[in-house]
Amino acid sequence: MNFYIVRKTLGWIVLFEGLFMLIPLITSIVYWESEFLVFLACMLICAGIGFLLTRGNSKKDTIFAKEGLVIVALSWIIMSLFGALPFIISGVIPNFVDAFFETVSGFTTTGSSILSSEQIEAMPKCIAIWRSFTHWIGGMGVLVFIMAFLPLSGARNMYIMKAESPGPTVGKLVPKVRLTAKILYTIYFLMTLTEFVLLLFGKVSPFEALNIAFSTAGTGGFAIRGDSMASTSAYIQVLVAIFMILFSINFNAYYFIARGRFKEAFFSEVKVFIAIVLLAIAGITLNLCLTGTQGYSVGEAIRHSLFTVSSLISTTGYVTVNYDLWPVFSKAIIIIIMFVGACAGSTGGGIKVSRIILLFKNSKREVGKLVHPNQVKSVMMDKKPVEEDTIRSILAFMVLYIVIFFISFLVVSIDVDSLESAFSAIAATINNVGPGLGMAGPTESFAFFSPLSKLVMCFDMLAGRLELFPMLALFNPYVWKRERVKKQ
Amino acid sequence: MNIIIVGCGRVGQTLAENLNNDGNDVTVVDLSPAKVKDVTDRVDVMGVIGNGATHSTLQEAGIKNADLFIAVTNSDELNLLCCMVAKKEGDCDTIARVKSPEYSAEAPYLKEQLGLAMVINPQLAAAEEIARVMRFPTAIKVEPFAKGKVSLIKFRLPSDSPLIGMSVVDVINKYRPEILLCSLERGDEAYIVNGSTTFKEKDLISLVSTPDKAHDFFKKINFKGNAVKDAVIAGGGNITHYLCSILEKSKIALTVIERDQKVCEELSSTYPKTNVILGDALNKELLFEEGISSADAFVALTNHDEDNILLSLFYKEEGQGKLFTKINRTDYGNVINKLDFDSVICPKNITSDIILRFVRASANTKGSNVETLYNVVDGKVEASEFLVKAGSPIIGIPLNKLTFKPNVLVAAITRDDKVIIPRGQDVIQENDFVVIVTKELSPSDITDVLD
Secondary structure, three states: OOHHHHHHHHHHHHHHHHHHOHHHHHHHHHOOOOOHHHHHHHHHHHHHHHHHHHOOOOOOOOOOHHHHHHHHHHHHHHHHHHHOHHHHHHOOOOOHHHHHHHHHHHHOOOOOOOOOHHHHHHOOHHHHHHHHHHHHHHHHOHHHHHHHHOOOOOHHHHHHHHHHOOOOOOOOOOOOHHHHHHHHHHHHHHHHHHHHHHHHHOOOOHHHHHHHHHHHHOOOOOOOOOOOOOOOOHHHHHHHHHHHHHHOOOHHHHHHHHOOOHHHHOOHHHHHHHHHHHHHHHHHHHHHHHHOOOOOOHHHHHHHHHHHHHHHHOOOOOOOOOHHHOOHHHHHHHHHHHHHOOOOOOOOOOOOHHHHHHHHHHHHHHHHHHHOOOOOOOOEEOOEEOOHHHHHHHHHHHHHHHHHHHHHHHHHHOOOOOHHHHHHHHHHHHOOOOOOOHHHOOOOOOOOOOHHHHHHHHHHHHHHHOOOHHHHHOOOHHHHOOOOOOOO | OEEEEEOOOHHHHHHHHHHHHOOOEEEEEEOOHHHHHHHHHHOOOEEEEOOOOOHHHHHHOOHHHOOEEEEOOOOHHHHHHHHHHHHHHOOOEEEEEOOOHHHHHOHHHHHHHHOOOEEEOHHHHHHHHHHHHHOOOOOOEEEEEHHHOEEEEEEEOOOOOOOOOOEHHHHHHHHOOOOEEEEEEEOOEEEEOOOOOEOOOOOEEEEEEOHHHHHHHHHHOOOOOOOOOEEEEEOOOHHHHHHHHHHOOOOOEEEEEEOOHHHHHHHHHHOOOOEEEEOOOOOHHHHHHOOOOOOOEEEEOOOOHHHHHHHHHHHHHHOOOEEEEEOOOOOOHHHHHHOOOOEEEOHHHHHHHHHHHHHHHHHOOOOEEEEEEEEEEOOOEEEEEEEEOOOOOOOOOEHHHOOEOOOEEEEEEEEOOEEEOOOOOOEOOOOOEEEEEEEOOOOOOHHHHEO
16 A cells, blocks of 8 residues: 555645634634634644644655545544544543544534533533534545645545545546536535525524534534524524435535536436435324324424434434434334435435435346346446446445444443434444434433443444445555565 | 547547646546546546447537547547537537548548548558658657658667767767757656766667758767668558558568468558568568568567567567567556667557647647647657747747746747757747747646746
């Protein structure tokens, strides 16, 4: 492996992270908070270490698939380590494992928190905005960001983009990787800005509007209120629900719309995603109204199910009501959509709709083969044959996903009281949702888990965000083999 | 520029890489997903899988916004069809690769009738290059600028040359040559020479001069190449075909060794003056029989790089003349360079150079244009010829007063019919053709070389 380019890229990550801390630094100046010094110290640490890592120059700047995977996996780990510094130094989360968990949860846009409602309310504003901002950075991916603004040499950056962007296949919008990254970030930025402005109309403070916008854009779920979104107005709730859905649609669709190519924008993944959302909302609303256990009016039932469904399928994890108390049928739908997740190429997590579609189509083909053993048939998506390699990779993804899920499930089950809690805690972290059910439910915190469980969940969150393969590549011994260059 | 390339074969890949390095937005199209993936993994271009002659595939590749369309698939007919569809679909220049001699002969007709900007034939271009060097046997490469008035000549320094150990300043003081030494290749590295550069054995040196002055210089340094009177060609493919047709009119006697009877018959009926031998070019006895050891030149043009390399190594042992080796795969260029072959001919690079030249010239709308572009050292050192138009900021200033970027050399100025090998006090005027040698710069305008 080319350690030089890995070190250099990691150095850039740390430098950029220091730059990102400008936002909480400015916040602390605006609100005149003493954490000003904390962020200044963290920025200096990032600048120093980043400078050391980026030193030196070598001609060996080629990135192959393995370098791409390792760069992405290590970047996210390093980013989370440095991102935890403000929490530890400021004393908001003094424990290292807790601070790391919180940061990983932030960058991976999970939104599971080890802080209780009271602690969240008492947090300094600059720490709160840092927490929300980690969602925004993590949503689109920090390496994609760096690619958009830094002229990293070599054309093989596509390996990095492929490893960091969610979805089974990652294509380009335009010939240049850099421009593709720029377009994606422009869409991301404009949508965040639109949401921010619309939120201001809902009479929330600009500070809260910014937090909500960051958190929704990355489909994260950290809130600055102790009760998440429960005490906000209906306007805010509906607005946030709509934006959560928008941010979990494949961003390519927006590019096509912006270019006036409407027919292409509604490809089958987007259609299926919208269909699942509508079905889930309808199912939960009917269930809530028919059982009547919560005493909601029809309007409330629609609003709560809309919000909960869009929050969980987009893997954001905001809550307006404690859905843990809902009837079992509704909870079953919630669990299912947590696994389905968002579209590929969005900021959301989960297995991804396109994978689910391809899995179904492939299974249908296999069933067809039982009847016609010699049948030859391609899996088609949007009228194009899907390569067998893609399908093979999705099948491997699913197996690994289940293996990681069950190992984590075993570890976490030591700490909790019910199967539901253990199962949903892992489902909530590996799918980057945030809150689960039972002890990991929407009104609880993850603080009580043992450090081992927290680290396992950190791995799950990272593996879930990066779609398993980059994290697993770290365990392949060949990857760590030093390249020997013949001296000339 | 937005460029679409149909066909991800050898030429397509090289083009995609070079055009992308030049800063163009490139989209490649091929029927084979594996080939497209191969290119998109290595080069920062977009890939589209599909038939480049279909409306839907071209739409997907963005033909509406394309400025240039290049068809380089394996089939001539498909390339022409692709260009026709592309021309109908989008408002862009089209370039088609045409391999077969029949179509190639009708290139002007095709260009006009199908509205093509260029018809390119890599094998013909390769044959032309071989023929040029055969006429100038001291060189291993000869590239004409300013319609042949100036040439860029590359030669390898022989081990008994008086130049060894001399610096560029020494050479100028001793011989007062009317040439400009411009670049040097040593091992994997390429340099633009300056006054203190010292020459070593086996260096590959490029110089710019008129052919006559270059001859004078070679005479002065005691570096003589015998004029080529006869040549043996191994392999009877398209390049051989074109080479025969070019050299038919010259006095060079050609012997072609080819394995396939039909090809032999066709060659001998088309070029009656050529001595066509039916047999395996790798047969040592046959090679000796046909006088390889006494031939003035040997051209290895079989279909396999390995065979060509083997034959060339053999010729270096047994033969005494000029050696030409065709190599299709250039990835191992550094190893090939170590073998000290005279002239390595690579059709895909020649094609890519010609198209790059076209792209740079048409991408440019400023004061001066790239007229000719020549890769002196693969991808590193380039010689570009510009036409200086009125209003260019370099007009009227002595060269030693201009601040150039590092590794830039003004190699020649052609004014009317006069060729000037420039020194510091020379001045560039309006309508001059200027040849500039650069390293890792790829200028698209003459002002690009100024600091």
